[in-house]
Amino acid sequence: RTYALGIVPGDGIGPEVTACAVGVLDAAERLFGFSTTRETIPAGARHYLATGELFEGAVREKLQAKDAILFGAMGDPAVAPGILERGFILAMRQAFDQAVNLRPVRLYPGVRTPIADLEPERCDLVIVRENTEGAYVGRGSTVHAGTANAVAVQESVNTRAGVERVVDYAFRLAAGRRNKVTLCHKTNILVEAGKLWQETFDAVAARYPGVETDYVHVDAMCFHLPVSPERFDVVVTDNLFGDIITDLGAVIQGGLGVAASANLNLDGSAPSMFEAIHGSAPDIAGRGLANPAGAVLSLAMCLAHLGEAAAAKAVETAVVAVLGQMDGLSGADMGGSTDEVGRRIVDALESA
Amino acid sequence: RTYALGIVPGDGIGPEVTACAVGVLDAAERLFGFSTTRETIPAGARHYLATGELFEGAVREKLQAKDAILFGAMGDPAVAPGILERGFILAMRQAFDQAVNLRPVRLYPGVRTPIADLEPERCDLVIVRENTEGAYVGRGSTVHAGTANAVAVQESVNTRAGVERVVDYAFRLAAGRRNKVTLCHKTNILVEAGKLWQETFDAVAARYPGVETDYVHVDAMCFHLPVSPERFDVVVTDNLFGDIITDLGAVIQGGLGVAASANLNLDGSAPSMFEAIHGSAPDIAGRGLANPAGAVLSLAMCLAHLGEAAAAKAVETAVVAVLGQMDGLSGADMGGSTDEVGRRIVDALESA
Numbered sequence: 001r002t003y004a005l006g007i008v009p010g011d012g013i014g015p016e017v018t019a020c021a022v023g024v025l026d027a028a029e030r031l032f033g034f035s036t037t038r039e040t041i042p043a044g045a046r047h048y049l050a051t052g053e054l055f056e057g058a059v060r061e062k063l064q065a066k067d068a069i070l071f072g073a074m075g076d077p078a079v080a081p082g083i084l085e086r087g088f089i090l091a092m093r094q095a096f097d098q099a100v101n102l103r104p105v106r107l108y109p110g111v112r113t114p115i116a117d118l119e120p121e122r123c124d125l126v127i128v129r130e131n132t133e134g135a136y137v138g139r140g141s142t143v144h145a146g147t148a149n150a151v152a153v154q155e156s157v158n159t160r161a162g163v164e165r166v167v168d169y170a171f172r173l174a175a176g177r178r179n180k181v182t183l184c185h186k187t188n189i190l191v192e193a194g195k196l197w198q199e200t201f202d203a204v205a206a207r208y209p210g211v212e213t214d215y216v217h218v219d220a221m222c223f224h225l226p227v228s229p230e231r232f233d234v235v236v237t238d239n240l241f242g243d244i245i246t247d248l249g250a251v252i253q254g255g256l257g258v259a260a261s262a263n264l265n266l267d268g269s270a271p272s273m274f275e276a277i278h279g280s281a282p283d284i285a286g287r288g289l290a291n292p293a294g295a296v297l298s299l300a301m302c303l304a305h306l307g308e309a310a311a312a313k314a315v316e317t318a319v320v321a322v323l324g325q326m327d328g329l330s331g332a333d334m335g336g337s338t339d340e341v342g343r344r345i346v347d348a349l350e351s352a
Numbered sequence: 353r354t355y356a357l358g359i360v361p362g363d364g365i366g367p368e369v370t371a372c373a374v375g376v377l378d379a380a381e382r383l384f385g386f387s388t389t390r391e392t393i394p395a396g397a398r399h400y401l402a403t404g405e406l407f408e409g410a411v412r413e414k415l416q417a418k419d420a421i422l423f424g425a426m427g428d429p430a431v432a433p434g435i436l437e438r439g440f441i442l443a444m445r446q447a448f449d450q451a452v453n454l455r456p457v458r459l460y461p462g463v464r465t466p467i468a469d470l471e472p473e474r475c476d477l478v479i480v481r482e483n484t485e486g487a488y489v490g491r492g493s494t495v496h497a498g499t500a501n502a503v504a505v506q507e508s509v510n511t512r513a514g515v516e517r518v519v520d521y522a523f524r525l526a527a528g529r530r531n532k533v534t535l536c537h538k539t540n541i542l543v544e545a546g547k548l549w550q551e552t553f554d555a556v557a558a559r560y561p562g563v564e565t566d567y568v569h570v571d572a573m574c575f576h577l578p579v580s581p582e583r584f585d586v587v588v589t590d591n592l593f594g595d596i597i598t599d600l601g602a603v604i605q606g607g608l609g610v611a612a613s614a615n616l617n618l619d620g621s622a623p624s625m626f627e628a629i630h631g632s633a634p635d636i637a638g639r640g641l642a643n644p645a646g647a648v649l650s651l652a653m654c655l656a657h658l659g660e661a662a663a664a665k666a667v668e669t670a671v672v673a674v675l676g677q678m679d680g681l682s683g684a685d686m687g688g689s690t691d692e693v694g695r696r697i698v699d700a701l702e703s704a
């Protein structure tokens with residue numbers, strides 16, 4: 001089996017953690033008998049400043065032809081906020097119809113969490129975030145801009161089809177886990193969007209009679225998630241709420257450094273994309289302070305998606321073993337050891 | 353000095369915690385030489401089911417004539433979700449132009465927080481939430497409802513005037529505190545609303561040159577707030593983000609049971625309203641399990657608002673003393689002692 005991968009290291013710590021992930025991929029290929037062709041796509045702040053190019057033209061065409069995309073991080077103080085986020089990340093999610101943003105929230109043994117007395121057994125859930133619509137459609141308008149009478153209207157657009165495919169994905173996922181799906185929204189206030197989400201959720205739930213359902217308002221979610229994560233198996237939510245609660249999830253599981261994600265195209269019309277949840281962290285770039293665990297766990301999600309289940313499992317197991325040895329170290333505590341952590345993950349993989 | 357108070361005990365644990373607050377008010381009046389006239393307004397689930405009345409007619413007229421409103425909680429499984437929230441709470445915030453929702457996030461000594469190693473000195477911030485517009489305007493529409501082609505659009509409406517008064521309030525508040533205001537939004541995605549908020553924030557900031565400014569995306573806020581609350585002094589944010597991050601703030605300060613809030617009318621055109629952040633918690637109602645601290649701290653905010661600064665301070669100090677004695681007990685751990693906690697607060701007040 002050979003897979004074509006697009007590699008987008010991007011900015012800041014993106015290249016460092018991507019290099020680790022690629023090193024682990026090399027080892028996984030040797031051990032599990034598959035191979036990949038890899039094309040590194042220059043994109044991000046430097047490339048944008050030099051060429052003006054975002055997610056378009058040759059970049060988009062090259063990526064479209066891949067089986068999957070490994071993404072580092074994007075963002076740099078030299079580029080105005082929002083340009084790269086909207087122009088590349090969101091553009092890719094939409095152009096490649098990456099309907100589901102999948103974010104496991106798992107506290108691995110040995111990882112230090114800021115939540116007191118949280119045992120790993122109590123924290124194993126997955127957040128399924130709608131990834132192509134809602135408030136992320138970028139629709140809105142401002143009248144009397146810049147004056148004392150300015151009014152800015154921002155729209156969240158929610159389609160039945162867009163919501164249904166994500167909710168259905170959540171139920172399928174739960175059926176292979178602990179059989180519970182929680183809808184997270186704010187239906188008591190966002191009445192129109194809330195009704196569409198709730199109706200769609202109920203309709204899909206009827207097709208999965210064995211799966212338990214639950215509903216939690218997004219504000220209450222911030223309350224329950226840190227102290228009772230065991231209440232949740234699969235949480236399905238809209239794009240903006242998902243953005244918010246997955247960062248909270250990352251805190252709980254011990255920091256952005258260990259959080260992984262997948263942006264899944266569900267119909268095979270374009271490649272899926274895999275990225276650590278952390279940003280480009282320009283302040284620590286190039287100093288070996290970044291924890292590559294999130295990037296390597298994202299690689300594991302990529303391998304699972306490509307059908308290399310055994311390799312995916314082995315990579316995840318290797319990361320978990322190394323995280324356990326790191327005694328809770330991450331980020332700034334790691335002391336210049338991004339590559340060292342990468343090497344240890346490879347060792348763990350090879351000696352398993 | 354005599355103040356006219358409207359008391360709205362509401363549903364669930366609302367009446368229990370309100371009774372404690374009123375008991376503390378009695379003691380404060382004796383000690384600080386002011387008095388109140390009080391009118392208890394029947395409102396909430398039972399009243400709505402019996403009369404169909406929400407925030408309107410006589411209820412609204414009676415409350416309009418008050419100097420301030422003490423509010424318990426509202427919500428009951430017998431009433432469809434959203435009815436009382438939108439029909440009473442939001443209706444009051446809007447009709448009485450309660451522009452600012454003020455929510456202190458303070459970890460009091462002796463209160464158990466789920467955040468590991470968080471010292472009280474590191475957690476003393478205030479969230480200033482816009483309270484009358486944004487996504488809470490309830491505007492939106494659905495086409496092809498109930499079909500496979502349904503599209504629901506939900507609007508967030510942001511006015512320069514609505515945002516400016518709240519941001520200005522935040523800067524005034526910071527000028528009496530640690531001189532720092534952080535804007536929390538998602539300007540990189542919610543471009544129209546984000547631009548209005550950022551421009552307004554910058555314009556107001558220019559009027560307060562001594563106050564430091566900062567910006568944090570709402571998703572990153574979920575990341576920073578639990579682990580670095582000391583980074584924040586005053587956080588100003590929109591209605592929906594404020595709803596979300598104040599619940600997170602409540603977790604950090606040790607639970608909804610100790611979190612207080614004010615809904616402030618800024619121009620004196622109508623009364624302000626004071627309420628604990630917790631909901632009606634029907635599951636524990638009537639069993640003495642509710643922590644009245646949030647309601648009594650909300651009373652302290654009410655007294656401060658009325659100009660009874662000394663009484664406000666004394667009530668807060670009394671609550672803090674009792675919370676310290678409770679050894680982190682709250683909610684279900686309190687074992688039938690809502691009234692007992694109320695009595696202890698009165699004792700602490702009287703013996704101060």
Ligand SMILES: CC(C)[C@H](C(=O)O)[C@@H](O)C(=O)O
Pocket residue numbers: 085086089090243540541571
């Ligand atoms: C970078 C930004 C556009 C993005 C988002 O808001 O979705 C990020 O926060 C994320 O969660 O992947």
Ligand SMILES: CC(C)[C@H](C(=O)O)[C@@H](O)C(=O)O
Pocket residue numbers: 188189219437438441442595
């Ligand atoms: C009850 C509900 C309408 C309300 C809100 O969403 O504002 C509550 O969550 C709050 O934060 O006061």
